[in-house]
Amino acid sequence: MTTHTHQQNPADFYDVESTLTDEEREVLHRTRTFMREEVRPLVADQWAEGTFPRELIARFRASGLSGLAYPGYGEDGPGASHLLTGMMAMEMSRVDASVATFFGVHNGLAMYSIHAGGDQEQRDRWLPAMARMDTIxxxxxxxxxxxxxxxxxxxxxxxxxxxxxxxxxxxxxxxxxxxxxxxxxxxxxxxxxxxxxxxxxxxxxxxxxxxxxxxxxxxxxxxxxxxxxxxxxxxxxRLQNVSSFRDVAEVLRATRSGVAWQALGVMTGAYELALEYAAERQQFGRPLAGFQLVQDLLVKSLGNITSSWGMLLQLARLQDAGVFRDEHSSLAKAHVTARMREVVAWAREIFGGNGIVLEYDVARFFADAEAIYSFEGTREMNALIVGKAITGESAFV
Known part of the structure; x- marks a missing residue:
């Protein structure tokens, strides 16, 4: 197993990061550092105010993290793998789901719509500036x-x-x-x-x-x-290669998996906060981490996270091989966001009353999970997509 000198993600219990190449790992660590140093100090105040920090756009531009999935447009070569871009979404959401969503809308939904739906002239006209984040x-x-x-x-x-x-x-x-x-x-x-x-x-x-x-x-x-x-x-x-809603569905199929990676990041961030708090918070003369019921919540959380890692790792492999289908991304979105909902609730529970105070951060993860659970297709709608695939019967009305 590869030994890393960079700070590890303690929730990556089976070391999925080791499956990345050295070059991919450098990008992931750059993402991790950027989120920790440039984003984390801002998010609590911005969340309370309900405003997006526009100064982050220039910092993102300087980071070179945008556009990596689009060959010939991002700065780092032929096109990042789905595993790398998924893990980048996880790293961003591990710090703040809102900033990850801003990036995902720009770098995923908007850019991919143009990349997949536009002709070559349109891609050349819009994507370079979007990859540099000169335009959003x-x-x-x-x-x-x-x-x-x-x-x-x-x-x-x-x-x-x-x-x-x-x-x-x-x-x-x-x-x-x-x-x-x-x-x-x-x-x-x-x-x-x-x-x-x-x-x-x-x-x-x-x-x-x-x-x-x-x-x-x-x-x-x-x-x-x-x-x-x-x-x-x-x-x-007008996007020249779009002729029906099937082309919209193609965009959603490609980006829905990114929401599952976001959900993994949210539950990872909440778990890490709960683990740290349990080690520091003293009750009855001992740290919370020393109580069986608290350990049970932490282990159940880690189990949800680790099983989600496995699902998303294989999904990324299917995407990189060009053989993934609608039901693959739908199952991941439905399942991982449901597991996220459980983890953020358990993490907030470990914090007790402090879990509803913004300064402890876990409240932000708890609240943000609700939007991720719903967008890019509700759990129920994604369940029906998978249900049709496995039964051959459409239950849509």
């Missing part, structure tokens, strides 16, 4: 009245008018949209009733992004309600 992306799919049923219920429309398209409608829960430069908007073509993708600039006339306030989860993420009223988009800014 957002992804607008969910609507005020349609979430899980968005494939059939999408109400945002696109109407062709010569060399332009006119977009009308509304979107909800759109991360990064209050400050993103490029928003990938999905709309239904009124002529053929098929979903198409458009890259909309934030200054486009008729486009409005209003920040959603009073959230109790992922408070650092600036989600927005979008309004599109007669927004004109050139045909050149």
């Amino acid at each position: 992306g957002a992804f607008a799919l969910t609507e005020p009245l349609d979430g899980s049923d968005i494939a059939a219920g999408m109400r945002t429309t696109a109407r062709r008018d010569g060399d332009t398209w006119i977009l009308d409608g509304a979107k909800r829960w759109i991360g990064n949209a209050t400050f993103a430069d490029h928003i990938v908007v999905w709309a239904r073509d009124v002529d053929d009733d098929q979903v198409k993708g458009f890259v909309v600039g934030r200054d486009a006339p008729g486009f409005k992004a209003e920040k959603i306030v009073h959230k109790t989860s992922l408070r650092i993420v600036e989600n927005a309600d979008l309004t599109l009223e007669g927004v004109r988009v050139p045909e050149a800014d």
Whole structure:
């Protein structure tokens, strides 16, 4: 087994990190250092205020962590493996799920939509600046009245008018949209009733992004309600390789596994906090870690984390081999987020009353887990995707 000189992740009990190459491990450690030194000092205050620290964008830009999965666009060569990008998402969420979500929306949903749905000219036009984080992306799919049923219920429309398209409608829960430069908007073509993708600039006339306030989860993420009223988009800014919702589903299939990695990071961060607190907190003349019931909670947490590592390791291998299917990412998202929910609750339990105070951090992980449990497909919707795959029967209504 490889011996590491860098600080280990104590929740990586079976040393999955050792499966990375030396070059991949360097990127992972760079991610770990960046999150510990640049992000951790900010997040408690920003979470309380419900604002995204814009100064982080320049720090991310300097880190060179963006765009690594896109051959020819990121700075580090031919394209990072799914295992590396997944472990990067885990490392980010291990410190803060909101910052990891900001990065995932930009680097995953927005960039992948352009990479997979755009033609070569569009990829060359948008992706280099996005990989450098000179420009930031957002992804607008969910609507005020349609979430899980968005494939059939999408109400945002696109109407062709010569060399332009006119977009009308509304979107909800759109991360990064209050400050993103490029928003990938999905709309239904009124002529053929098929979903198409458009890259909309934030200054486009008729486009409005209003920040959603009073959230109790992922408070650092600036989600927005979008309004599109007669927004004109050139045909050149319509994603040329998107012809139906199947192309949207391809993006979600690829990024859903990233949410499972985020869930692993959240339960890892909560477990580490609980383990440290149990060692330091004294009750009845001994540390909490010396009590059987506390050890039981910690071991159950580590079991959830370790089993999730195994699932995600194999999922990444299937992705890198190009043979993974919708049901593979759906099972991971449904299962790992459910295990995350258990771990953050057990971690908060170990903290007792201190577990609801923001300065102890575990409260942030506990609250943020709820959003991750729901987005990119609820547990129930992902269960039905897997259920159809294993039974051959569709239970969707």
